[in-house]
Amino acid sequence: MVALGIGLIVRDSKLVVSLYKLTIKDENKINQEVWHTGREAGKLDIEPISIEIERPEDPIRVKQYPISLEERRGLKPIIEDLITKGILEPCMSRHNTPILAIRKADGSYRLVQDLRVINERTKTRFPVVANPYTLLNQVSPEDVWYSMIDLKDAFWTCPLAEGSRDYFAFQWEDPDTNRKQQLKWASLPQGFVDSPNLFGQALEQLLSKFSPGEGTKILQYVDDLLIARSEEKRQKADKWLTDARLLKYEVILIHAPELELKTTTAKNPAQFLFGEASEKPTHNCSELIELQTKVRADLEDEELEEGEKWFVDSSARVLEGKRKSGYAIIDGKTGGVIESGPLSASWSAQACELYAVLQALKGLKGKTGTIYTDSKYAFGVVHTFGKIWEERGLINTRRKNLVHENLIKQILEAIREPKAIAVVYVKGHQVGMQFRTRRNNLADQEARRAALLTLNAPENPRGEPQEFPPCPTEKEMEEFRKIGGTLEDEKWKLPDGQELIPKAYARKILRRLHLQTHWGTQALAEQFLKFFGCKGIYELAKQEVQGCIICQKINKSRIRQASLGRRPLAYRPFGRIQVDFTELPKIGRHRYLLVLVDQLTHWVEAFPSPRTTAQVVAKKLLEEIIPRYGIPDSIDSDQGTHFTSEIIKHLANALGIRWEYHTPWHPQSSGQVERMNQTLKAQISKLMLETRMSWVKCLPLALLNIRTQPHSGSGLSPFEMLYGMPYEHGMPVGHPRVEDCQIQSYLVSINKNLQELRKRGLVSQSTPLGFAIHKIQPGDKVLIKTWKEAPLTPHWEGPFLVLLTTDTAVKTAEKSWTHSSRVKKAEPQDNLPQWKITSSPGDLKLKIHRQTR
Numbered sequence: 102m103v104a105l106g107i108g109l110i111v112r113d114s115k116l117v118v119s120l121y122k123l124t125i126k127d128e129n130k131i132n133q134e135v136w137h138t139g140r141e142a143g144k145l146d147i148e149p150i151s152i153e154i155e156r157p158e159d160p161i162r163v164k165q166y167p168i169s170l171e172e173r174r175g176l177k178p179i180i181e182d183l184i185t186k187g188i189l190e191p192c193m194s195r196h197n198t199p200i201l202a203i204r205k206a207d208g209s210y211r212l213v214q215d216l217r218v219i220n221e222r223t224k225t226r227f228p229v230v231a232n233p234y235t236l237l238n239q240v241s242p243e244d245v246w247y248s249m250i251d252l253k254d255a256f257w258t259c260p261l262a263e264g265s266r267d268y269f270a271f272q273w274e275d276p277d278t279n280r281k282q283q284l285k286w287a288s289l290p291q292g293f294v295d296s297p298n299l300f301g302q303a304l305e306q307l308l309s310k311f312s313p314g315e316g317t318k319i320l321q322y323v324d325d326l327l328i329a330r331s332e333e334k335r336q337k338a339d340k341w342l343t344d345a346r347l348l349k350y351e352v353i354l355i356h357a358p359e360l361e362l363k364t365t366t367a368k369n370p371a372q373f374l375f376g377e378a379s380e381k382p383t384h385n386c387s388e389l390i391e392l393q394t395k396v397r398a399d400l401e402d403e404e405l406e407e408g409e410k411w412f413v414d415s416s417a418r419v420l421e422g423k424r425k426s427g428y429a430i431i432d433g434k435t436g437g438v439i440e441s442g443p444l445s446a447s448w449s450a451q452a453c454e455l456y457a458v459l460q461a462l463k464g465l466k467g468k469t470g471t472i473y474t475d476s477k478y479a480f481g482v483v484h485t486f487g488k489i490w491e492e493r494g495l496i497n498t499r500r501k502n503l504v505h506e507n508l509i510k511q512i513l514e515a516i517r518e519p520k521a522i523a524v525v526y527v528k529g530h531q532v533g534m535q536f537r538t539r540r541n542n543l544a545d546q547e548a549r550r551a552a553l554l555t556l557n558a559p560e561n562p563r564g565e566p567q568e569f570p571p572c573p574t575e576k577e578m579e580e581f582r583k584i585g586g587t588l589e590d591e592k593w594k595l596p597d598g599q600e601l602i603p604k605a606y607a608r609k610i611l612r613r614l615h616l617q618t619h620w621g622t623q624a625l626a627e628q629f630l631k632f633f634g635c636k637g638i639y640e641l642a643k644q645e646v647q648g649c650i651i652c653q654k655i656n657k658s659r660i661r662q663a664s665l666g667r668r669p670l671a672y673r674p675f676g677r678i679q680v681d682f683t684e685l686p687k688i689g690r691h692r693y694l695l696v697l698v699d700q701l702t703h704w705v706e707a708f709p710s711p712r713t714t715a716q717v718v719a720k721k722l723l724e725e726i727i728p729r730y731g732i733p734d735s736i737d738s739d740q741g742t743h744f745t746s747e748i749i750k751h752l753a754n755a756l757g758i759r760w761e762y763h764t765p766w767h768p769q770s771s772g773q774v775e776r777m778n779q780t781l782k783a784q785i786s787k788l789m790l791e792t793r794m795s796w797v798k799c800l801p802l803a804l805l806n807i808r809t810q811p812h813s814g815s816g817l818s819p820f821e822m823l824y825g826m827p828y829e830h831g832m833p834v835g836h837p838r839v840e841d842c843q844i845q846s847y848l849v850s851i852n853k854n855l856q857e858l859r860k861r862g863l864v865s866q867s868t869p870l871g872f873a874i875h876k877i878q879p880g881d882k883v884l885i886k887t888w889k890e891a892p893l894t895p896h897w898e899g900p901f902l903v904l905l906t907t908d909t910a911v912k913t914a915e916k917s918w919t920h921s922s923r924v925k926k927a928e929p930q931d932n933l934p935q936w937k938i939t940s941s942p943g944d945l946k947l948k949i950h951r952q953t954r
Contacts, residue, residue, distance in 0.1 A: 145258045147303045150289060152265035153224040160195040161218050165272045172202035173276040175210030180273060180284070183212075188257050192285040194270035213292065214271055220294040228298045248328040252304075256296045259289040259303055269293070396488050396516050401523035402480075408469030408521065410434060412537075413461045414529075414544035415444075415453030415476075416552045427552030428457040430464065431544040433473065433536075439464065441551040447617070454479045455508040457548075458524070462515035469521040475529030475541055483524045487513050494948050573603035580636055599634045607635040611645045621656075622646050647928040653884055654895035671701040674823055675730035679737045679774040680744070682713045683782070688795045695721055696781065698774045699730075702822035703812050705777055707804060709797050715746035722752070735759040737774075780807060873908045875921040882927040885916055900927035 154161075168176075183189040198219060203211040252258075261269075270285040289296050308319060320327040404410065410433030417426045426448050429441035440460055444453055454476035461472045474480055482490075490496070491513055495506050503509055516522060529545065531538045573581065573593065586593045586601050593601040602610075610633070611625055620628070625642040629635070646652050671677040677700040682693050691709040695717060698705050706726065710717045726733075736753070738744040740762045753760040784803035785796045792799060808819045809828040820828045877883060882900035890896055901913040912918045 144260060145303050145307060147259065147306070149260045149262040150265070150299055150303075151262040152268060152295070154219065154222045154268060155224060156222065161198065161222065161268065162196065163198050163215070163218055165197070166199045166201060166215075168200075168202055168274075170276055172204075172210060173274060175204075176200075176202050176212055177276055179210070179212050184284070188286065188288050189284045190266075190287050192267065192270055192283050194267040194283055194285060196268050196270050197283065198269070198271055200271045200273070214269070214290060216269070216290065216292045216294075219268055223294055225295050226298060229302055246330050252326070255304075256291050256293075256300050257288040259296075259300050261286060261288055396483065396491075396513060397522075399521060400484070400516070402484055402525060403523060404471040404473075404525050405469060405521060405523045408471065409465060410471050410473070411439065411461050411465070412473045412527075412540045412544040413454075413457040414474070414541065414548045415450065415457045416545070416548040417448065417450040417453050418549070418552065420553075425552040426453050427548050427550075427554070428453055428460065429544050429547035429551055430457065430461050431540060431547060433471075433540045436540065436543055438547055441547050443551055443554040449504075451476075451478050452505055452508060455482065455505055455512060458483070459508060459512050459515060462512065462519065462522070465522065466515070466518040468519055470519060471523045471525055473525050473527050473537060473541060475527050475545075477526065480524060480526040482509055482512060483516060487516075573601075577603050577636075584636075595634060600632075601634045604635060604637065604641060607633065607638060608641055608645070611638075611642055615642075615645045615649060619649065619652055620646075621652075650900065650927070653925075653927060654897045654899070656896075669735075671699075674702050674704065675699050675726070676701065676734045677737070678726075678733050678735075680718070681738065681774040681778065682710075682741070682743065683778040685782070685785075685796055688797050691797055694781070694800075696774055696778055697721075697726060698777045699819070700773065702819045703773075703777075704819040704823050705781070705804060705807055707781060707800060709800065713741070713743045715743050715748040718743055719748055719752050727756075732756050733758060735761055737761050737763065739763050777807075873906070875906075875909075875911070875924070877903055877906055877911050877921065877924065877926060879903050879906060883911065883913070883924045884927050885913070885919055886923045886925075897925070 180189060184191075199215050201213045201215065203213050205211055266285045266287060269290050270283045272281060273284050274281045289299060318329045320329070412431045412433050413429070414431075415426070415428040417424065419425075424446040426444040426446060427442060428444060430439040431437070432439050444456065448456075454474065455478075458472060458474055458476075458479045465472070481487075487509060490503060490509060495503050495510060497503060516524075527537045527541050529541060531541070533539075578593070581593045581601050584601075585596055587596075595601060607629065611629060614620070614628065615625055618624075622639060622643045625645065626639045629638055629642070635641070646656075669677070678697050679700065680695070680697045682695055684692065685694055686692075690711040693710045693713050695708045695710050696705065697707070708717075708721050708725065736758055738760070743749075744760075745762070749760065752758075781803060784806055785799050788794070788799035788803055789796055811818045812822075818828060881903045883903055884897040884899040885901060886897055887895065898916075901915050903911050903913055905912040910918050910920050911924055
């Protein structure tokens with residue numbers, strides 16, 4: 102059993118109950134079999150419960166609320182588990198009430214059913230529930246040992262009668278199969294108005310058959326049980342089982358009608374294994390355990406009769422928005438102050454307590470004394486945790502360094518120095534005239550006073566050894582002299598008294614300041630110059646900010662605009678084309694438009710489609726494009742599934758077409774077809790407004806207008822580039838005609854005209870770059886810009902390792918191909934923790950230490 106620290110106090114004729122939570126140490130003492138594991142579903146041995154509602158002939162029908170796909174996926178494992186356990190079952194009921202998915206703090210979901218309509222029409226029973234204000238009167242002042250049992254999912258242990266289950270039906274849609282069905286509760290549901298009363302009475306009937314034993318009391322309040330007794334050991338029964346475990350076995354045995362319990366007369370064969378017990382024990386187990394867990398064998402937790410008696414305390418308060426910390430050591434015999442002073446404002450209360458105990462241990466070196474502290478943390482480090490942590494190498498159970506590693510290490514070393522030592526715990530902030538109370542309060546007052554003093558020298562909040570600034574180099578001393586620096590008291594100072602320090606030490610100060618504040622370059626440099634001077638401080642501050650991976654992810658750094666990449670040149674019509682789908686308002690079956698643009702002539706083809714599939718793309722290529730214009734050399738597209746499917750890959754491979762994909766999330770790579778999509782939509786919108794027809798009927802005329810419009814680069818229309826003559830708009834033109842000459846002369850003229858026109862089209866194309874627009878190489882680490890800039894989240898992700906590069910993009914394992922305009926190189930991390938491995942000669946033990954630069 103575990104002492105929970107429950108206090109029962111009578112104050113002003115009222116009973117006041119103080120409850121304290123279980124600590125980890127307390128939980129380890131509890132038998133783990135009493136905890137809910139989620140693998141079982143208990144059932145009470147009671148008759149199924151019947152529910153009566155008003156107007157049962159009138160069905161209760163409330164429409165199911167909309168539930169998102171994510172919420173249904175979160176509820177699916179819960180519902181499947183309840184069906185497996187028999188708590189839910191499929192049905193076809195006249196009744197229906199909605200369910201909801203309530204998101205928990207850990208991201209999982211809770212199943213909740215809205216039973217308000219059912220609760221209003223239920224004929225409720227008279228509530229028979231114990232009064233919590235009078236229930237504890239059954240506990241006597243001698244009962245100081247308690248066990249609390251909270252029954253998990255208690256209502257589901259009460260079976261419902263068949264005729265009452267249909268009332269609690271609800272609709273469920275599977276998120277994977279989209280199959281809808283009704284489910285109903287086979288047990289008492291949560292949220293039902295009568296569930297607490299019905300379960301409480303059922304459990305009370307079962308407990309009335311159970312005898313806890315003489316001197317043990319069981320108090321029930323709905324689904325919570327309190328077991329109380331005056332002594333700890335007697336409460337464990339003759340088999341050293343807790344009452345909670347016995348109660349669990351009792352419930353299990355109730356559900357086994359074929360099991361018969363008998364008292365055996367046979368002797369336990371284990372008692373004959375070692376013969377007669379020895380009169381003199383081999384060793385004392387308690388003493389042996391103490392020797393293994395104590396830092397030193399003579400360490401006591403009660404005061405020594407001889408020697409010094411010192412009281413230590415610390416203070417860490419926030420006054421006027423600033424934290425004030427300090428410590429004090431008081432002589433218990435005289436009440437005088439032995440040592441006190443302020444501490445760094447960055448120290449936690451636990452660090453201050455450890456430092457006070459450490460200073461007291463140092464003061465008792467070679468002496469005999471007793472140290473009194475009101476810090477349970479410091480007391481535990483000395484007597485309990487310290488030895489364990491020392492054996493582990495000063496790491497916690499999660500394999501991480503201790504928060505106050507260096508202070509704890511110094512305490513474990515200093516505690517071995519006194520001749521005899523005892524560290525005693527006293528309660529803090531007490532009122533009374535007892536010796537310990539008065540001296541502890543005196544130490545607390547002195548620590549508060551010392552915290553208000555000014556701290557002259559900055560201290561290390563983790564108790565690390567103070568680092569001395571390195572000596573400046575000859576070059577740095579020469580620079581100090583040039584700016585008027587002089588050497589005074591082994592320090593270089595300017596005429597105004599400001600101290601000059603070398604760059605090596607300035608970099609350490611900037612790094613420590615930046616790790617605490619994450620300030621920018623300007624703020625770091627200005628804060629540094631308030632106390633010290635150093636040449637090139639702004640450059641050093643800039644390097645620290647750039648070397649911080651957290652700042653690189655959060656800061657909105659500007660990316661220098663690089664030259665845009667170019668596609669390879671096209672030398673014939675429909676030798677290189679771009680293809681894309683664009684979405685338009687649904688007309689009949691058609692909702693999408695497949696757009697194809699020739700790179701050389703800018704000729705556009707567009708086909709309405711009901712779907713965006715690879716079959717549509719393949720069909721239009723084979724039936725419309727290739728029969729008219731021939732097989733293209735290459736086709737450019739984005740990485741949509743309708744372009745990356747196996748059908749398209751097999752088609753391109755069979756026809757010898759090189760299908761090239763653009764960088765994801767970079768629409769500029771599809772600039773020609775994207776611009777054509779905008780032009781098409783603008784033309785269609787104008788025609789729809791003018792003709793009052795749908796976009797499907799306006800599409801042919803819109804294509805004609807675009808094909809006959811002169812291009813800004815070459816001054817030629819796509820029609821003229823393809824056919825060698827301008828389109829006739831009813832204006833006089835000068836292109837050759839058939840009636841003007843013979844057929845052969847006409848074809849020669851057209852051919853010469855086409856060659857000249859296509860040369861102009863070739864010149865108007867942007868030539869490829871021929872060089873990389875970034876300086877990133879495989880093996881570098883980069884940060885990639887996020888697409889959604891949510892508040893309080895990083896703007897950059899990474900760092901990621903670069904695997905491959907092109908002139909305009911980089912590829913990583915996590916993000917695949919990314920355009921270089923959304924990538925920046927991650928600066929090397931100089932302040933990341935480094936690990937050091939040390940081994941002891943002749944001992945098969947390795948110690949791993951983490952060191953921060």
